[in-house]
Amino acid sequence: MIDQDVLERVLATAVRTGAEFAEVYAEDKRSTSVALDDGRVEQVTSGRDRGAGIRVVKGDTTGFAHTADLSETGLRAAAEAAAAAASQGGGGERTIALTRGAERTVSPIGQFPDDVRKTDKVAVLQRIDEAARGAGAGIVQVSAGYGDSSKHVLIANTDGVFVTDRQVRTLVRVTAVANGDGGMQTGSQSAGHTMGFELFDHIDVDDLARDAARIALTKLHARPAPSGALPVVIKQGSGGVLFHEACGHGLEADLVAKGGSVYRGKQGELVASPLVTLVDDGTMTGEWGAIAYDDEGHPSQYNVLIENGVLTDYMWDYLRARKEGRRQSGNGRRQSYQHLPMVRMTNTYVLNGTDEPDDIVRATEYGVYVAKLGGGSVNTATGDFVFGMTEAYLIENGEITEPLRDGNLIGNGPQVLSDIDLLGNDFAMGNPGTCGKDGQGVPVGDGQPTLRVKSMTIGGTAA
Amino acid sequence: MSEQLQEIADRVVAQARPGEQVEAFVSRDSETDIRVYEGAVEHFVSAQSEGIGIRIIRDGRTGFAYAGTLDPAAIAEVLAEARDNVEFGTHDEWAGLAEPDGVDVVEQELWNDALAAYGTDHKIELAKELERLTLGIDSRVRVDDSNYADVAVETAVATTTGIRRNGRENGCYVSISTLADDGDETQTGFGFSVGRSPDQFDLAKAAKEAADRATRLLGATKPASKRVTVVLDPYVTAMFLGVISSTLNGEAVSKGRSLFKDRLGDAVANPIVTLVDDPTNTLAYTATDLDGEGLAARRNVLIDRGVLQGFVHNSYSARRVGAQSTGNAVRGGFKGTPGVGCLALQLLPGTRDQAALVADVADGVLVQSVQGLHSGVNPISGDFSVGASGLVITNGQVGAPIREFTIASTLQRMLLDVVEIGGDVDWLPMRAAGVSLVIRDITLSGA
Numbered sequence: 001m002i003d004q005d006v007l008e009r010v011l012a013t014a015v016r017t018g019a020e021f022a023e024v025y026a027e028d029k030r031s032t033s034v035a036l037d038d039g040r041v042e043q044v045t046s047g048r049d050r051g052a053g054i055r056v057v058k059g060d061t062t063g064f065a066h067t068a069d070l071s072e073t074g075l076r077a078a079a080e081a082a083a084a085a086a087s088q089g090g091g092g093e094r095t096i097a098l099t100r101g102a103e104r105t106v107s108p109i110g111q112f113p114d115d116v117r118k119t120d121k122v123a124v125l126q127r128i129d130e131a132a133r134g135a136g137a138g139i140v141q142v143s144a145g146y147g148d149s150s151k152h153v154l155i156a157n158t159d160g161v162f163v164t165d166r167q168v169r170t171l172v173r174v175t176a177v178a179n180g181d182g183g184m185q186t187g188s189q190s191a192g193h194t195m196g197f198e199l200f201d202h203i204d205v206d207d208l209a210r211d212a213a214r215i216a217l218t219k220l221h222a223r224p225a226p227s228g229a230l231p232v233v234i235k236q237g238s239g240g241v242l243f244h245e246a247c248g249h250g251l252e253a254d255l256v257a258k259g260g261s262v263y264r265g266k267q268g269e270l271v272a273s274p275l276v277t278l279v280d281d282g283t284m285t286g287e288w289g290a291i292a293y294d295d296e297g298h299p300s301q302y303n304v305l306i307e308n309g310v311l312t313d314y315m316w317d318y319l320r321a322r323k324e325g326r327r328q329s330g331n332g333r334r335q336s337y338q339h340l341p342m343v344r345m346t347n348t349y350v351l352n353g354t355d356e357p358d359d360i361v362r363a364t365e366y367g368v369y370v371a372k373l374g375g376g377s378v379n380t381a382t383g384d385f386v387f388g389m390t391e392a393y394l395i396e397n398g399e400i401t402e403p404l405r406d407g408n409l410i411g412n413g414p415q416v417l418s419d420i421d422l423l424g425n426d427f428a429m430g431n432p433g434t435c436g437k438d439g440q441g442v443p444v445g446d447g448q449p450t451l452r453v454k455s456m457t458i459g460g461t462a463a
Numbered sequence: 464m465s466e467q468l469q470e471i472a473d474r475v476v477a478q479a480r481p482g483e484q485v486e487a488f489v490s491r492d493s494e495t496d497i498r499v500y501e502g503a504v505e506h507f508v509s510a511q512s513e514g515i516g517i518r519i520i521r522d523g524r525t526g527f528a529y530a531g532t533l534d535p536a537a538i539a540e541v542l543a544e545a546r547d548n549v550e551f552g553t554h555d556e557w558a559g560l561a562e563p564d565g566v567d568v569v570e571q572e573l574w575n576d577a578l579a580a581y582g583t584d585h586k587i588e589l590a591k592e593l594e595r596l597t598l599g600i601d602s603r604v605r606v607d608d609s610n611y612a613d614v615a616v617e618t619a620v621a622t623t624t625g626i627r628r629n630g631r632e633n634g635c636y637v638s639i640s641t642l643a644d645d646g647d648e649t650q651t652g653f654g655f656s657v658g659r660s661p662d663q664f665d666l667a668k669a670a671k672e673a674a675d676r677a678t679r680l681l682g683a684t685k686p687a688s689k690r691v692t693v694v695l696d697p698y699v700t701a702m703f704l705g706v707i708s709s710t711l712n713g714e715a716v717s718k719g720r721s722l723f724k725d726r727l728g729d730a731v732a733n734p735i736v737t738l739v740d741d742p743t744n745t746l747a748y749t750a751t752d753l754d755g756e757g758l759a760a761r762r763n764v765l766i767d768r769g770v771l772q773g774f775v776h777n778s779y780s781a782r783r784v785g786a787q788s789t790g791n792a793v794r795g796g797f798k799g800t801p802g803v804g805c806l807a808l809q810l811l812p813g814t815r816d817q818a819a820l821v822a823d824v825a826d827g828v829l830v831q832s833v834q835g836l837h838s839g840v841n842p843i844s845g846d847f848s849v850g851a852s853g854l855v856i857t858n859g860q861v862g863a864p865i866r867e868f869t870i871a872s873t874l875q876r877m878l879l880d881v882v883e884i885g886g887d888v889d890w891l892p893m894r895a896a897g898v899s900l901v902i903r904d905i906t907l908s909g910a
Contacts, residue, residue, distance in 0.1 A: 038718050040554075041553040043525045043548070044527070045799075046544040048531065048532075048540070049531045050531065050532060051531065051532075060500075061505065063506070063507050063508075064508040064509070065509050066512070068513065085507035085508070086507065118548070118550075141720055177719070177720060183844055184843045186844070227869070228908050228909070229909075259605060259642060260607050260642060376838050377834055379651055381642055382649060382651065384850070384866065384867055385850075386869075388838030406844065406846040407869075408839035408850060410867060411867075457869065457908055457910075459849070459850070459868075460848065460871060461871045461906045
């Protein structure tokens with residue numbers, strides 16, 4: 001994308017005013033998306049994003065500029081703008097020598113999106129539409145989406161780091177709407193991996209579509225969710241987002257540093273049930289949050305955050321690690337070349353326990369079984385969170401009984417971690433997610449075995 | 464400047480082949496984003512970006528492509544890609560671009576020269592000043608970050624159907640995130656002020672709100688579950704209206720995905736409820752003269768004294784239901800085609816202030832913030848359940864803070880259960896204006 005000698009000169013320009021650190025992050029991304037709705041392929045979209053972001057750090061100040069012009073002139077202009085933003089004066093000449101980092105592959109790609117015909121991409125959605133509509137007469141509407149992206153990335157900095165990577169992702173999603181006497185209900189499913197078109201050899205899109213339809217149809221007969229505090233059993237692979245939101249964010253070193261985290265100063269302390277080991281793992285092959293390098297050129301890692309209930313470490317990016325004399329953990333990520341990197345998760349999950357999932361339900365006299373959590377949000381300073389339950393059932397006398405209408409689940413992250421009293425042995429990863437910290441979206445994965453939380457607040461309407 | 468973008472759009476449209484409808488949307492923006500922490504600049508972002516999106520419709524089939532550059536070679540590639548993508552769309556008898564509809568544009572003052580000329584040092588100073596002011600209000604308050612941001616956008620659109628419009632717009636805001644500590648407990652808050660130029664900022668108000676929001680929840684407890692009357696703060700009402708707007712979206716209606724789809728002319732809300740979408744109101748933060756397809760933005764009454772009066776449409780959704788566009792095409796930028804949405808919603812206000820509304824509530828909650836609107840509200844089924852925090856209301860008096868509870872109902876019932884609308888309209892930087900709102904029979908879930 002950019003020659004090594006050009007990069008060296010651009011970086012030298014960026015630190016000419018006396019900054020300690022400068023970085024070039026360049027990307028060239030092609031993406032395709034297909035939207036199907038109401039039985040029609042509404043639109044195929046092709047996108048191209050190409051440009052570079054230049055970051056300059058001087059003391060505690062970061063200057064940043066980006067440009068879509070990847071010529072040496074364009075890059076130098078951006079470097080000067082970033083340098084000016086970081087600093088008002090001073091400086092000297094520095095020579096930058098880059099060492100090309102090793103090629104690193106975390107997710108090998110079978111079939112690159114560029115090599116697949118658009119007809120084949122469209123056909124995936126038509127199949128989904130058919131399968132979902134065929135799942136029951138109550139299905140009145142289906143929408144589905146396909147998306148792929150192939151992104152060449154180049155990162156070089158004044159510490160000599162110079163890596164390139166190609167990141168490929170493919171995703172498919174479906175939403176079915178069912179209509180019945182009691183109104184309309186929806187069901188959604190999605191699958192996404194750091195794979196090319198071979199994704200469709202790994203997943204059965206008919207199953208995915210039928211599952212979305214099943215959720216919508218089931219909820220036609222759902223009763224209002226209960227309200228108040230109850231035991232909650234969360235199905236394997238459906239509640240990892242809760243750990244991402246309610247615990248993961250509080251373990252990001254940038255939030256910790258400013259006191260915006262309930263986990264500040266808790267390293268070495270028991271912060272969760274001893275059953276819980278929480279990991280953030282960028283190296284998990286094929287998973288949605290998998291990366292070979294983070295967006296600062298650091299290799300992705302397997303990081304244990306909580307081990308047997310004890311807080312072991314936070315997640316780090318370049319700036320926080322430098323400031324506190326720590327090592328980066330491969331968690332410096334950004335949405336695009338137009339954004340500054342910050343501490344972000346990759347694939348965040350809870351490791352297996354020993355309980356049989358059936359036994360967990362059987363041990364629960366009255367409670368809620370959550371088979372699918374929707375989106376949510378968390379206040380990292382307090383740990384308070386909210387999540388939507390998009391597929392849930394009542395548990396009565398140790399058995400899953402009636403379906404429940406959508407409602408929110410609220411709780412407090414540290415409290416929930418301590419309140420996990422049963423942990424299954426059936427680990428599974430969940431749906432692909434997009435984390436939206438500070439308004440920047442990055443792809444993340446999550447997962448967990450079936451588990452029980454002693455008490456959470458269900459925000460239903462039933463008395 | 465915008466003329467230059469218009470020329471680019473015109474050149475693309477001139478390349479339309481027989482039988483093709485072509486739309487080119489071109490934009491260029493520049494932004495400044497400054498973050499201050501403990502009196503020093505933490506980051507300073509100065510960025511320009513530009514791009515083009517091209518939509519082609521032929522034989523009822525649509526193709527689209529975009530690129531984040533205005534490089535001529537890239538534009539040629541985008542045009543070719545969009546044309547190629549047409550081949551894969553399904554024939555849709557309603558597909559088509561907007562056509563000029565003769566509705567006059569209500570001109571808005573969207574560009575401010577003072578902001579464009581504002582110096583960098585002054586921008587930094589504003590963020591520093593906001594941090595200082597906030598810290599001075601209460602010793603329990605810390606600042607997470609204090610920000611100044613501005614953005615200037617120029618756009619141009621051209622179509623083979625005869626739409627040719629361009630314009631520019633700029634705006635700025637300051638915002639601050641706060642933390643308040645009391646013993647082991649920490650709570651958070653935020654404050655902001657927006658303007659077409661920095662002289663419209665009210666830093667003192669932003670600082671006060673940021674400090675108040677963080678401190679007011681210190682010592683909050685979790686309430687017991689029960690059924691209550693809620694008074695929504697203006698900010699919360701604006702968020703609630705945002706959810707209601709998705710049920711009045713013509714696209715959702717035309718695809719059978721709105722709970723109001725067969726309810727035109729029905730009484731769907733308490734007769735005191737009149738809801739309008741009026742981007743021509745200059746007081747609205749999102750006031751605009753054009754919609755995302757280049758048609759004139761206009762005033763639309765959606766609910767009139769409780770009766771469902773209409774939905775908002777762009778040209779496509781309107782065509783599907785045999786109606787006219789209401790000038791409600793919304794466009795997120797050059798990377799997508801226009802959708803449908805409300806532009807500037809407002810509940811017609813009542814007359815009394817919040818204190819008077821609260822005085823009439825025997826047992827209730829003043830809801831000051833809600834969480835999880837996107838996860839807990841289903842605009843298709845109407846199920847509504849959100850996390851909330853606020854103050855207890857007992858016999859007309861506000862009392863202790865409460866948090867970690869949910870309020871739940873259905874959108875259908877909430878509109879009917881509206882008791883009173885306040886007179887305290889607040890023009891927030893959102894697509895809906897805030898106003899205090901009283902709703903009865905809400906299920907509160909707590910301990």
